[in-house]
Amino acid sequence: MELVREGAVHRAAYIDPAVFALEQERIFRRAWLYVGHESEVRAPGDFVRRRLGPEEVILVRTETGALAVLHNRCAHRGALVASEASGRVRQLRCPYHAWTYRLDGALLGMPLPEDYAEAPAQGLARVPRVDSYRGFIFASHAAEGPGLAAFLGGLASALDNMADRAPAGTLTRFGGSLQLEYRGNWKMFMENAVDLVHPGFVHRSSVEAARAHPEALGADGLAQQGAQMFLANGMPAREWREVPLHAFAGGHVYMGGFYRAGVIAPQREDPAFREYREALVGRHGEEKAAAVLAVDRFNNLVWPNLSVNARFGALRVVKPLAADRTVVEVHCFRFDGAPPEWEALTLQFVNLAASPASLVASDDLEIFERCQRGLESAAQDWIDIRRGAGTDRPEPDGSVRGAGSSELAIRQQFEAWRRYMAP
C-alpha cells in the first residue's frame, strides 16, 4: 500500500509495527547515521558503545589510528563484548568464555583452541562503512551507496559551521549526555523541529510565564537566556513566516534563526565575546570569521535522525526504539580555543531547550504522545501536510526554499522516506 501521496501521509507510517520494522531495514540500514565524534576516540583503544539504527555497536580507534564500528556481539555465543559505555582497552575480550579480539575486530584467540577440529576464524562483525566529516563520525550498515559527503549534501554546511566556530579548529565533546524519551514515533521529533507554526501554540505557557516575569530578563545569565528563548517562541505567526526554511534532497533541512538576543547575539560587545572573535579572526581571517558568525540558523536536520545546533554546540540524535517509542540523546561540544563562557552557553541551551524537564521540550514530548494516541484512531487514515505548498521555491541544485510557516520540511522528509522505503 502506498503510504505517502501528494500532500498527505497515511497514519500507518507512524503507528504500524510492520512499517517500523521496514523502516529499520530500508532507512536505518541504508543511510549514513551519526555514531560519534573524533574527540571521543582520540587514542588507539578508545571506544564508545552506541546504537546504530537497530544494532548495538562499538566505535573504536584501532591500533593503526583508523576508525572501526564493530557489532557488539561476541562471535562465539553472542554476548555483548563491551558492557561499559566507554573506555580504553588494548583488546576486546568477551566476559563469557574469553574470546579475544583485536581492536579492528579480528579474532585473536580463545581458551582451549585445541578442542576445535578447525580453529574458528570469525571475528567481531564490522559495520561496512565508516567515515568522518569535520570530526563527526558516521557509519552505514550498507556496503554500497553514496559516500558520506554526497549523503550530507547541503547540510554538510551545518557541521562546517559548528567546526568553524572553534578558534582552535577542533571540537571536543564534553558534559555527558542527556536523554529524552517519548511514547511516539521517531519522525515526529524530526518534523516538529522544523514546524514553525507549533511554537506559538505548544510553547505558549512558557511564553506567557516569561511575559509575566519581565524581571527574569535582568537576572543572572541563565535566567536571561531562558527568558529570551521562551519569549522568542511567542513571535507572531507572520514573523515565523519570515524565518527561512531550506530543504534538500535526502530529507535534510535547516531553518533560519529566530532567537538572536542577548548572550547569543552575533554583535555582542562584551570582553569575552571580543576575545572569542579575535581568536576566530586569528584562525580564519576577518572576512571568513565574520561569515562564520553570521550564519543564523536554529535547527539543522540531517535526515533521518540527527539535529544540529551549530551555534550552541549541541547535537541531538534520534533513536527509534519502536513505532511508538523514541529516545533522543543530546551531546555537547566545546569550541576548542573559545573562552570558558562558551561551555556554559551550550549547557544552558540544552538545559533550557532540550532537557526532558525543559519548559519548552516537555510540552513537545507531551504533544508527540498525544499525536501517537490520536493516530490510533481508525476514523481518518490520512494526515494533511499541504500547508504552504504554494510557497515552495525549487532551486537549481534540487533543493527547495520555503516560508517558515510552510510544511515544506515535512513534505521533503516524506519524499526522502518514500525513496528509501522503495524496495
Place this chain on the structure above:
Amino acid sequence: MSAELHAFVLDEARLLDERRFRDWLALFAEDGAYWAPTRPEQRSPHEALSLLYEPRALLALRVERLERPEAHVQTPASRTVHHVGGIQVLSEEEVRSSLVMAEWRAGETRWFAARVLHRLRREAQGLRIVLKRVDLIDSEAPHRALAVPF
C-alpha cells in the same frame, strides 16, 4: 534545631504535593537554586549537563507555568506523593534525605527515587533553601517529560 530542619524538609515536600507552588518557591533564598544533575559525581551544573538547574529567577517561570492552563504537560495536572525518609541532619545548614515520588497523570503512574540534599540558611523570615539537589538514581537514563519538581 534538628527537629526544625527535619520538619522543614517534610513541609517543603508537602507543598509540592498540595500544588502550592508559589508557597514552595517562597522557601528558596533569593540566591537559591534547584538542581537535578545527570550524574551523582557531578560537582557543578556548569561542568556537565543537568536534567534541571534553575536559580530562583528561572524557578519562578517554572512555577508560573505550572499554573497556566496552556501548559500541556500539566493538562490534566499531576497528582503526586513525595515520600521523604531517612532524614539526616548533617549540620545547621545541611540535611540529607531519601525521596520516592509517585506521580499520577493522564491515566498513568510513574515512580522516581532520589537522594536529596538541602542546603539551608537562616534568614529573617526563617529557613530558606540555598540549594536543593536531587540525584535521581536513574538520572542519566532516558526520561519522559518532567514537569513537577521532585
